Amino acid sequence: MVVTTNGSNLVVKNSRTTIANETIMRDRDNGLPQQRQSKTVEVQDKVKIRGYTFAQFVDMVQSFHGYAAPGVLVGGFMVDLAYQYIPQEGLYDIVCETRKCLPDAIQLLTPCTVGNGWLRIIDISRFAFTIYDKQQGNGIRVSINYSKLDNWPLIKSWMYGNSRDKNIDGPTLGKQIEDAGSSICDVYPTKVEIPTNVVKTNDHNICPYCGEPHAFVDGKTCIGDQLPYKIVGPRMNGSLSSKVNENVDTKLQTAQT
Numbered sequence: 082m083v084v085t086t087n088g089s090n091l092v093v094k095n096s097r098t099t100i101a102n103e104t105i106m107r108d109r110d111n112g113l114p115q116q117r118q119s120k121t122v123e124v125q126d127k128v129k130i131r132g133y134t135f136a137q138f139v140d141m142v143q144s145f146h147g148y149a150a151p152g153v154l155v156g157g158f159m160v161d162l163a164y165q166y167i168p169q170e171g172l173y174d175i176v177c178e179t180r181k182c183l184p185d186a187i188q189l190l191t192p193c194t195v196g197n198g199w200l201r202i203i204d205i206s207r208f209a210f211t212i213y214d215k216q217q218g219n220g221i222r223v224s225i226n227y228s229k230l231d232n233w234p235l236i237k238s239w240m241y242g243n244s245r246d247k248n249i250d251g252p253t254l255g256k257q258i259e260d261a262g263s264s265i266c267d268v269y270p271t272k273v274e275i276p277t278n279v280v281k282t283n284d285h286n287i288c289p290y291c292g293e294p295h296a297f298v299d300g301k302t303c304i305g306d307q308l309p310y311k312i313v314g315p316r317m318n319g320s321l322s323s324k325v326n327e328n329v330d331t332k333l334q335t336a337q338t
């Protein structure tokens with residue numbers, strides 16, 4: 082956060098107001114050159130998440146996750162807490178124990194993503210993750226301490242309410258998340274088994290049924306029949322003409338009836 086004093090005016094800038102306030106400052110400078118003795122003071126924000134202010138992190142979550150989901154915001158504090166326990170220069174993998182929200186905080190704030198394989202999700206619906214050294218397997222598990230949520234009833238209700246209260250006030254919940262920070266978390270040391278006999282291969286089999294290559298380790302035939310969709314029309318070549326779309330719509334209707 083940057084606090085700028087300009088005469089008797091106090092301008093507080095955060096990620097949401099920076100542009101607007103800089104414009105105001107410039108206008109004031111142009112109109113009132115005698116007030117150019119304005120002074121800018123860097124002030125340490127109380128709440129930081131991996132170097133970002135809470136407001137900045139809210140913006141990041143909005144653009145990445147689609148909206149400022151409370152779970153991703155809580156997850157930000159959890160990731161920040163984990164990094165307080167591990168050497169900054171290490172190379173880490175992460176196992177996340179839920180597919181909800183927390184993986185997005187991890188992907189925003191660490192180098193570990195689903196795509197690069199450094200983040201694995203084993204969904205047992207616990208809001209927790211373990212970050213561990215790739216080679217040695219020494220790690221830190223961060224989880225939510227359920228009993229500590231008694232001090233934060235909205236967070237408790239939102240995370241673990243039996244039938245989620247639809248009337249939870251978003252801004253008040255956000256304030257509780259910001260104020261609670263990582264105080265609702267537990268940290269434990271972990272030791273992860275690093276498999277030593279994994280043969281890395283790029284070999285592929287061509288499936289005799291669908292004709293598509295798939296990883297050798299998955300067997301001779303692919304497991305495409307486990308997918309929740311099936312191909313319902315002929316191969317679509319060329320542009321997406323309405324005729325092709327009509328064809329697919331018709332096939333879909335046929336498949337559903």
Ligand SMILES: [Zn+2]
Nearest residue numbers: 288290291303
């Ligand atoms: Zn196949």
